[in-house]
Amino acid sequence: MELFYAYDSDSRICRLDADESGHCCRVLRHRVGDEVNVIDGLGTMYRCRLVDDNPKGAEAEVLEAFPGWGGHPYRLTVACCPTKNNDRFEWFVEKATEVGVDRIVPTIGERSERKVYKTDRALRIALSATKQSLKARIPEIAEPVSVKDFIQISPLASLGRNDSTPCHFERSPEGGVEKSLKLIAYCFEGDTKRISIQEALKAYEGKDITILIGPEGDFSPEEARLAVEHGYIPVHLGASRLRTETAAVLAATAVYLHFE
Numbered sequence: 001m002e003l004f005y006a007y008d009s010d011s012r013i014c015r016l017d018a019d020e021s022g023h024c025c026r027v028l029r030h031r032v033g034d035e036v037n038v039i040d041g042l043g044t045m046y047r048c049r050l051v052d053d054n055p056k057g058a059e060a061e062v063l064e065a066f067p068g069w070g071g072h073p074y075r076l077t078v079a080c081c082p083t084k085n086n087d088r089f090e091w092f093v094e095k096a097t098e099v100g101v102d103r104i105v106p107t108i109g110e111r112s113e114r115k116v117y118k119t120d121r122a123l124r125i126a127l128s129a130t131k132q133s134l135k136a137r138i139p140e141i142a143e144p145v146s147v148k149d150f151i152q153i154s155p156l157a158s159l160g161r162n163d164s165t166p167c168h169f170e171r172s173p174e175g176g177v178e179k180s181l182k183l184i185a186y187c188f189e190g191d192t193k194r195i196s197i198q199e200a201l202k203a204y205e206g207k208d209i210t211i212l213i214g215p216e217g218d219f220s221p222e223e224a225r226l227a228v229e230h231g232y233i234p235v236h237l238g239a240s241r242l243r244t245e246t247a248a249v250l251a252a253t254a255v256y257l258h259f260e
Contacts, residue, residue, distance in 0.1 A: 111217035
C-alpha cells in the first residue's frame with residue numbers, strides 16, 4: 001500500500017510538498033485521475049483522487065477520510081538520551097515509530113556523551129517509518145531538553161504543546177484527572193526496589209505513559225533521585241544489560257504488547 005504525506009490538508013484537498021510530489025508523480029508516475037492514499041500526520045488517512053500531478057507540488061481531492069487510521073489505544077512518550085553514535089538513536093526512532101509511539105524526547109543527561117542533538121534527520125526517519133508501518137500519525141520529535149528539566153517541568157509546558165501533541169493527563173470515568181504513568185529504567189543500587197515494566201503496566205489502568213531511558217553511562221544518582229521524587233517508578237527490562245537504543249525499543253514494545 002502506497003502512502004503519501006500531505007503537509008497541508010483539509011476535508012477537501014490534500015497538498016503534497018516537493019519531496020512527496022516527486023515520489024508520487026515522477027518516481028511512481030501517478031497522473032491526474034489516479035487514486036492515492038494520503039496521511040495528514042495527525043492521525044487521519046484520506047482516500048484521494050489526484051487533481052494536479054505537478055512533481056513539485058501535487059494536489060489530491062479527498063474522496064473519503066479515515067480518522068484514527070493505524071492508531072494505537074495508548075499515548076506513549078519515550079524520553080531517551082541520544083547515543084554517541086547518531087545511527088543508533090535514529091534506529092531507535094525508526095523502530096519505535098513502527099511499533100507505536102506518540103512522542104520522542106531527546107534528553108541530555110549529566111553522563112551523556114552526546115550533548116547536542118539536531119532533530120532534522122530524526123523527523124525524516126519518523127515520517128518514512130510512519131508510512132512504512134501503515135500509520136497516519138507521525139510521532140512528535142521534540143527539541144532536546146536536559147533530563148532534569150524534563151523531570152521537573154511538565155512536558156506540555158516546557159516543550160511547547162500544540163493541538164496534535166498527545167495530552168499527558170486524561171479524564172477518568174468518574175470525571176477526575178488521572179495522572180500519567182511515569183517510568184524510569186535505571187540500574188538502581190542499594191535499597192531502591194525495581195519492578196518489571198510488565199508489572200508496572202499491569203497495575204496501571206490508564207493509557208498515558210512516559211518512559212525515561214538513560215545514556216550509555218546511565219543516569220546520574222542525582223537524576224535518578226529527582227525522577228523518583230517526581231513520581232517516576234523504577235523499572236527493569238529484564239536480566240540482560242542493554243544498549244540505550246535497545247532498551248528504548250524494548251520499552252516501547254512492552255507498552256505495545258500490553259495493549260494488544
